[in-house]
Amino acid sequence: MHELEGCGPVRRFAWQIGGLGVALGACVVLGVLAFGCGAGSPARSTATASPTPHPTATADPRVAQVDAAVRRYVQALVDAMRTGSPTELDSLSVPGSQAEGNAGITAHVVQGTGKAFVTRQLQVSELQITLAASTDAMATVSYAMTGYDASWPSLKQLDSDHVLTAKNTLELQFVDGQWLVAVQH
Numbered sequence: 001m002h003e004l005e006g007c008g009p010v011r012r013f014a015w016q017i018g019g020l021g022v023a024l025g026a027c028v029v030l031g032v033l034a035f036g037c038g039a040g041s042p043a044r045s046t047a048t049a050s051p052t053p054h055p056t057a058t059a060d061p062r063v064a065q066v067d068a069a070v071r072r073y074v075q076a077l078v079d080a081m082r083t084g085s086p087t088e089l090d091s092l093s094v095p096g097s098q099a100e101g102n103a104g105i106t107a108h109v110v111q112g113t114g115k116a117f118v119t120r121q122l123q124v125s126e127l128q129i130t131l132a133a134s135t136d137a138m139a140t141v142s143y144a145m146t147g148y149d150a151s152w153p154s155l156k157q158l159d160s161d162h163v164l165t166a167k168n169t170l171e172l173q174f175v176d177g178q179w180l181v182a183v184q185h
Helices: 009-018 020-035 061-083 087-091 105-113
Strands: 115-133 136-151 162-175 178-184
Touching: 061 087, 061 105, 061 115, 061 136, 061 162, 061 178, 105 115
Parallel strands: none
Antiparallel strands: 115 136, 136 162, 162 178
């Protein structure tokens, strides 16, 4: 998990509790990847953002910006499953957020198990965006990854290609001129 140097035990505990749901979901998905226990990830529960999101009636340029941010984040998740590195996810997360605190979970699992997933093709099948305020948005994204299980760090292929599916709900914030992920459900 992401190092929390200089943080008191209460803050560290809050990070752990806040990220428990995401951590468990990520561990289950990566367990399936690492040990081949199925062809897809488990269903994830969705949560509502606070404040309550309100769909917009007209085309808003922020929708395209959020769309691009979500696609970058999903690509970073896929890359972390291959590289065992949290760096890209961390750079796409709001500083001090739940998403930043959990950016290292995928890398930790990959490094801890010595198994990765190499994606040959990433296909976003559904992306729903809701703007909640001028600097807040929520997105639900469904995607499929075609690839193979591999040993890490050599990335030697361990099996034939198969498809994994996932669905994430992301809460984003507009920070310093860019949309970043604050919470991943």
